[in-house]
Amino acid sequence: MKITPTRLSDGRELIYFDDDPDVLAGRVTRELHDPRDLPETVAESEMRRDPLTGQWVTYAAHRNNRTYMPPANENPLAPTTPGSLPTEVPADDYDVVVFGNRFPSFSTSIAMPDDPADYAWTVDGQDLYPRRPAEAACEVICFTPETTKSFRDLPLSRIRTVVEAWTHRTAALSRIDGVVQVAPFENRGEEIGVTLQHPHGQIYSYPFLPPRSRQILENAREHRAATGRDLFDDMLAAEHRAGTRIILSTGGFTVLVPAAAKWPVEVMVVPNRPVADFTGLTQDEHAALARVLKPLYMAVDRFFEGVERTPYIAAWNQVPVQSRLTGDDESLRGEGRLHLQLFSLMRSPHRMKFLAGSESAFGAWISDTTPEAVAERMRAVWPDDKEWQ
Template identity: 60%
Template structure:
């Protein structure tokens, strides 16, 4: 079921890039083109973000004060991700679309390049512009849809869009890590309800990725093998936490799952990122990902749409790339139909997680709610 996709690149009124990923006629064949222009009068985006290094942890912290006034939970009639109409101009000028990707109007990253300096002239606190790029991925023009309900052809188009943008952003100067993700639910902190994802192109390797890479490098030095490959093989051998398995992908609840609902979806082949997937792997990913998101929505009785984060862990660009391996971490902070998992003292201050369930119970429930 390989989907043919045409990319059309245009620009919004303030100069931001917009890319349509079309899988339907008359656009996919080129019989028609997206000639609609953004009719809004927008000022240029002024991203003045900076990053500062925490001397206690070595981590870079991003400061993006311009995001304080970003759009927050607008009514459906004012949604900026819906197609434009005769009376409403949105971030997507076309009257309809398949999948659309555009530069975020309120980006966390994307400050102009500049020189590094010190906060208060103290060597302990280096800072520099938060270069990079933030993009929004609108999965569908349907405001009330969810990813699990998309046709397989459209889910595959989203996969292709994420892969294409991963490749393009990885080639930008200064980018060290490309992170594709979806936040869903007000409990997660979303500011737009329309089904969408995001892509961050970081100018540094984030802390979680650094930890994964360090552990992978240590494991290879000790055993000569890939850590994530060994974890996947061990989960498949045990079978007790496997919830989905196909020819190219397997989904499982990790043996040390932190969240009350957590699934890792990993390819059977060692690949660094989404861009490296071949057509059969992308086809099956669309099936597996849609299936697992549907199970998340059925996991808690009486909950129609569980809040979740879908995070695509990819290999970094440049140094340590050989230590990275693609996988998706899908998790929810809901622990019961009417309760959330709060990261309190132990988790937030010490990073020491305490779970209210077991991975085996999570896996058993996910198998119960399989379609």
């Protein structure tokens, strides 16, 4: 793979990740110059801590004006081709490309007063409501230049390149001061709220520990204190003993439906050994992971009869940056494990589950199916090796 960095006209970083033999051999080069004259991106994102839950909530009002479902000839994630409007990608082709989000929720370019003492560190001067600048980074990752494709359509070599890009960016974003966790994810489908149809994902870095990540680490810590064992090891052992929710098991990874899955369709991909984040995977495991993800995404799109593209969210949970855990959180070090949570809000063909009173107001989930039924269906639609190799 070849990695080629450059800067867009407003200063955002863009990186090409290429596996094309012509690029690797130097017969093809990527355009590095952005012909646009964009103003520097300055975000006004802020975070406020909810005293009732202890959770941080982020406000990014500038994102209200972000690009929404543009016509095909104005797709900002497509390559820049001769005679067309310049896009976010200066080259006329690419394999995988990553660049800073033009409308970031978190940014390293927050509008701040010259003197930090002049920043309003509380809301309305009330100490009960701490306020902070939302300083971190958000990036976009484009999986392919072909707008009509999806992650399921990528060849194994391209999925491997995506994994390499996730690894590269996890390492880079983890080095930003204040970043606690790096989280690659993909939203797919208008039903999920996607504003750009081009196949892409995002890579968020958080300046705090998100609620679900915190719950996992705290439960893992309590489990180790009570048993002396790793929670993920025990979960995998229990799932293999039961066998009812295992979809696929390889030497490196297990694909399963969680025993207490919340979403109508929910699948986890878990490394069989303790791995904190993508940087902890070996090159062999990168290749093995691609061979797990390809049939998984194909099966997800076969889950509902009459639905060609199942709307989903695919989120990678990674262990937080250990050196950034301070105070009471220091006891969470060494817990957790890299894993994919892929889920859909679709409960039956073309019908979505709405998170109404019980789920949204109280966080008390009620499912219309069972994890065992979901696992059985996933095994039934799982593609044969000859269909994707």
